[in-house]
Amino acid sequence: MSDQRGADVAAPGRPAPPRRLARIGLPTLTAVLAAYLVVSQLIVVVPVSWVMPLLRSAIIQSALLLLGAVRDAMGSWNVILAVVTTGLALVALRRSAAGRRVAGTVTGVAAVGLVLSVATSAALVCAARDAAGAWIAFAPAVPFSTVGDAPDETVTYATIDGQPIQADLYLPVRGSTPAPLVVSIHGGAFVGGSRGTNAYTTWLADNGYAVLDVDYRLSDDADHRWDTADADVACALTWATTNAQRYNLDLHRLAAFGNSAGGNLAINVANKINAGVLRPSCGSAADLPRVGAVIALYPVVDLTASGTETAIGSDAARQYVGGTPEQYPDRYTATDSAPHITDQSPPTLLVQGANDHLVLAEHTAAYAAALDAAGIPHRYVEFPFLDHAFGTTELDAGAQVTRLLTRAWLAEYLA
Structure with missing residues (x-):
């Protein structure tokens, strides 16, 4: 009788089977998304004065500005992404056996990203209401899409x-x-x-x-x-x-x-x-x-x-x-x-x-x-x-x- 576990082991010189790739890919994807969410939110929660020494480096400043541009362009979609990431993290945690500690850490990071995304988005919605008298509950409709027509x-x-x-x-x-x-x-x-x-x-x-x-x-x-x-x-x-x-x-x-x-x-x-x-x-x-x-x-x-x-x-x-x-x-x-x-x-x-x-x-x-x-x-x-x-x-x-x-x-x- 064959051992089912052997189906997940790739023979030398052959690509890894789909199940193994899924087990590796899902946690990796979730970890990347969770890291983006937390870092991109933290850089706008932490006062700029605290990171001024870091802004002396062109590489670090460029990275912070790029993250900020992506986060701002995503807008309310950051909340959606945070919900999806947290869900994926929970799935990875349930499926993981040997790496439960890593999966648990990723799940925690994703949850922090979700909380921060909701908090910053809600604060921006309220600020827009105070400034312009209108509720802008969800924006943009489509992230990274340019608007406007060519000039006359x-x-x-x-x-x-x-x-x-x-x-x-x-x-x-x-x-x-x-x-x-x-x-x-x-x-x-x-x-x-x-x-x-x-x-x-x-x-x-x-x-x-x-x-x-x-x-x-x-x-x-x-x-x-x-x-x-x-x-x-x-x-x-x-x-x-x-x-x-x-x-x-x-x-x-x-x-x-x-x-x-x-x-x-x-x-x-x-x-x-x-x-x-x-x-x-x-x-x-x-x-x-x-x-x-x-x-x-x-x-x-x-x-x-x-x-x-x-x-x-x-x-x-x-x-x-x-x-x-x-x-x-x-x-x-x-x-x-x-x-x-x-x-x-x-x-x-x-x-x-x-x-x-x-x-x-x-x-x-x-x-x-x-x-x-x-x-x-x-x-x-x-x-x-x-x-x-x-x-x-x-x-x-x-x-x-x-x-x-x-x-x-x-x-x-x-x-």
Whole structure:
């Protein structure tokens, strides 16, 4: 009589049988998922100040930001994944004989991941309700899916030093009156990124706003664009003024919208234009329209601090400015946002993740305090357990609530 256990033993040189692979694969898969859940949740539960020494390493900081981006893009699906992982862990525990201790540990880790996922998701739902007055119970509908349509037109708004600079136009249905314009400015630490459809471009057009999504010259080790990036955005606005009638644009109702480095440019361009001190890299300063409102997501408002605190921030600042704050204090002052606040600064909406591992929330909050001291209408909204770059292309909870906040802000200040 043959021994049934022998069916699970592979002969030398032959692949392992399916049952053995299943016994190995299920615990391994469960362990990986459980580890992801716990680590990705812990990095937003633990205060950023506790891990600041780790952010001095570009590898560790990149890993934390990647985990944060995946977790934020997954959104409520983290809870579903945690439930499935805990269920798989329990199945593995029941089936395991020799490795019950390991299986039990994995089950415990999965359970911790489930508890953390539920807690952070619930806190974010409540924060969204407090900020925008709407319940966003489950988001995104599909994780990692981009939203928005292609632009209606791509234009070359300038050619500077032989380099063409382009922008995308997203246009609302043409009406009897010109449409207000939102200039959208991408992030990328001043050294990367480009214009492109995101969670707001098509949505804004569907809500009656024209969108000019602009590129600008980027920095590198040879070219430091600290004194031209905002001028390029201003250049795009002179193009908009010249072409306002053609595209049915109302330049008397203009808003600036940006995230991360783009948030810095949105704020600085608006403050400088309204103060009359910004000179565009093309066109005339006389053609610059006044900015009526700003929406900035996790903006780099304090490059002097952000450019020294972390490895990625320091490298980006060095390429953008050309050196350290000690070497070029005047350049850093020129790129920081608070020094450009005047009584002409526009109403500003600031949206920030509390656990941002690149642009620390404390700096954005400090800029909000500076606006308050200057008597500028503003709102600072800080969401718990969100990291850098949430809500860019995916319609996650951060993007959904930012849409609601943006709609209200524009309705109030571009009316």
